[in-house]
Amino acid sequence: MSNFNQQQIIETIKMIKIHHLDIRTTTLSLSLRDCASTDTKTTANKIYDKILKYATKLVPLAQEIENEYSIPIVNKRIALTPISLIGESCDNVDYVYIAQMIDKAAAEVGVDFVGGFSALVDKGFTKGDLRFFEQIPEALATTNKLCSSVNLGTSKAGVNMDAVLKTADVIKKTAELTKDFDSIGAAKFVCFCNAVTDNPFMAGAFCGINEAECALNIGVSGPGVVSSAIEELDKAADFGEVANLIKKMAFKITTAGELIGRRLAKKLDIPFGIIDLSLAPTPAKGDSVAEIFKAMGLEQAGAHGTTMALAMLNDAVKKGGIMASSYVGGLSGAFIPVSEDAGMIEAAKLGSLTIDKLEAMTSVCSVGLDMIAIPGDTPNSTIAGIIADEMAIGMINKKTTAVRIIPVIGKTIGDSAEFGGLLGSAPIMKVNPYSSETFVKRGGRVPAPLHSLNN
Amino acid sequence: MEENNQIIITVAGKDKTGIVANVSNALSNHKVNIEDIKQTIMQDNFVMIMLCNIEKMEVSFKEFKDNLQTLGEELGMEIWVQKKDIFDKMHTI
Numbered sequence: 001m002s003n004f005n006q007q008q009i010i011e012t013i014k015m016i017k018i019h020h021l022d023i024r025t026t027t028l029s030l031s032l033r034d035c036a037s038t039d040t041k042t043t044a045n046k047i048y049d050k051i052l053k054y055a056t057k058l059v060p061l062a063q064e065i066e067n068e069y070s071i072p073i074v075n076k077r078i079a080l081t082p083i084s085l086i087g088e089s090c091d092n093v094d095y096v097y098i099a100q101m102i103d104k105a106a107a108e109v110g111v112d113f114v115g116g117f118s119a120l121v122d123k124g125f126t127k128g129d130l131r132f133f134e135q136i137p138e139a140l141a142t143t144n145k146l147c148s149s150v151n152l153g154t155s156k157a158g159v160n161m162d163a164v165l166k167t168a169d170v171i172k173k174t175a176e177l178t179k180d181f182d183s184i185g186a187a188k189f190v191c192f193c194n195a196v197t198d199n200p201f202m203a204g205a206f207c208g209i210n211e212a213e214c215a216l217n218i219g220v221s222g223p224g225v226v227s228s229a230i231e232e233l234d235k236a237a238d239f240g241e242v243a244n245l246i247k248k249m250a251f252k253i254t255t256a257g258e259l260i261g262r263r264l265a266k267k268l269d270i271p272f273g274i275i276d277l278s279l280a281p282t283p284a285k286g287d288s289v290a291e292i293f294k295a296m297g298l299e300q301a302g303a304h305g306t307t308m309a310l311a312m313l314n315d316a317v318k319k320g321g322i323m324a325s326s327y328v329g330g331l332s333g334a335f336i337p338v339s340e341d342a343g344m345i346e347a348a349k350l351g352s353l354t355i356d357k358l359e360a361m362t363s364v365c366s367v368g369l370d371m372i373a374i375p376g377d378t379p380n381s382t383i384a385g386i387i388a389d390e391m392a393i394g395m396i397n398k399k400t401t402a403v404r405i406i407p408v409i410g411k412t413i414g415d416s417a418e419f420g421g422l423l424g425s426a427p428i429m430k431v432n433p434y435s436s437e438t439f440v441k442r443g444g445r446v447p448a449p450l451h452s453l454n455n
Numbered sequence: 456m457e458e459n460n461q462i463i464i465t466v467a468g469k470d471k472t473g474i475v476a477n478v479s480n481a482l483s484n485h486k487v488n489i490e491d492i493k494q495t496i497m498q499d500n501f502v503m504i505m506l507c508n509i510e511k512m513e514v515s516f517k518e519f520k521d522n523l524q525t526l527g528e529e530l531g532m533e534i535w536v537q538k539k540d541i542f543d544k545m546h547t548i
């Protein structure tokens with residue numbers, strides 16, 4: 001017989017019930033390297049069969065574990081090998097058909113999203129990559145669960161500026177094709193600098209070419225747990241105490257994720273991959289990263305001091321979480337999506353949070369400009385400029401950065417876009433009105449940066 | 456693997472007669488053994504936490520949990536049923 005501690009049990013139930021502790025995602029990473037062929041239909045069928053073979057039990061077993069521990073597993077997802085690589089050897093490859101077959105398989109096994117409709121073009125394009133880029137908008141507009149991502153730069157290779165410009169075109173075209181639904185297609189597309197190969201979060205999850213046949217990756221969450229703990233702390237507590245408290249909460253959140261991930265991987269009879277220690281908000285009240293900034297003492301997200309608050313939060317989350325799991329990976333840190341976070345939406349509506357401030361924050365957060373709605377008539381070259389700035393931050397600082405931006409066709413400043421579900425809603429944010437056109441149209445590749453003389 | 460068979464049942468709500476009797480009776484019907492019980496009052500709410508063992512339980516975890524939660528609704532109490540290892544993991548290094 002072993003003991004139990006009442007306070008710990010009550011605290012755990014409070015974390016789940018009141019502060020929205022959840023496992024944000026269990027993502028099955030699945031290699032498709034054995035699915036390549038010279039015929040689109042054959043390849044698509046192989047992919048379909050493989051998804052059904054490996055993922056059929058993912059949702060029911062995840063639900064079983066959810067029930068055993070009473071911790072919600074919000075999303076069940078699949079991440080595939082970048083499809084540009086798998087489809088390239090097909091004659092006249094039809095990536096849209098492959099996308100639709102993947103979507104069909106995803107619906108069949110009941111997952112929420114499937115990622116990996118991706119290309120890695122940080123150093124340049126192959127012929128297949130060029131074809132792939134052309135077909136992304138239609139693939140996203142004709143599927144429901146498919147997510148797409150592209151890697152445009154790395155600290156080792158520099159940034160492919162031709163790809164930056166093409167990506168802006170992809171975003172705009174996808175937005176236009178899905179304009180009847182507030183351009184939601186663009187919300188399922190993200191571009192990266194220094195993309196990671198084991199990220200379980202969408203839209204950027206894919207199974208990297210260095211990854212094993214399959215693995216189960218976990219993304220934890222729980223900004224509400226952290227903000228409520230800080231709120232209970234004495235207002236005069238110094239930063240050392242605040243950081244320490246965040247570390248403790250991150251440890252608890254991560255151990256829950258590790259336990260559930262390992263149990264699920266065992267039941268699925270596949271290896272446990274990594275746990276991604278991200279604080280991922282949802283539009284639900286109290287499940288917000290912006291609330292953490294408020295709890296730390298800022299009047300609104302975006303107020304001067306927000307970058308420091310985020311830097312400390314991000315670092316403390318990693319420090320606390322890393323002790324709780326053998327394999328930490330993915331993006332790990334704090335996400336700052338606008339539309340998915342009630343506090344960020346409020347700050348953006350008030351004008352406290354601007355794109356420029358968000359850009360500064362991305363230099364210390366775990367990813368980048370995320371779920372930001374901008375006017376539908378924003379020029380493609382301006383979108384390319386926004387992406388280029390974000391890629392620069394990632395390349396120089398040797399970190400992952402990303403852009404998931406939605407030009408909402410037919411809407412402008414003062415309007416709001418409604419994406420629904422976890423994607424939430426977003427006020428249309430102002431972009432800089434001056435042109436970036438001549439700059440972004442230079443093309444070519446920005447050389448890789450120097451890795452010494454750091455200052 | 457004794458740990459895997461240990462569960463924590465948390466019952467919370469307004470105090471009234473018969474809570475312990477009703478819950479204990481349900482556990483006994485499912486052949487679930489009670490290893491320890493602690494009770495407390497929190498913000499005017501009665502909270503009972505039970506450490507139980509489901510080794511000899513004859514129904515599935517889901518069925519057992521559904522039955523207990525139905526009982527909770529009848530009693531006007533909130534009942535949580537969770538595997539115990541989550542608490543051990545989260546609160547100890």
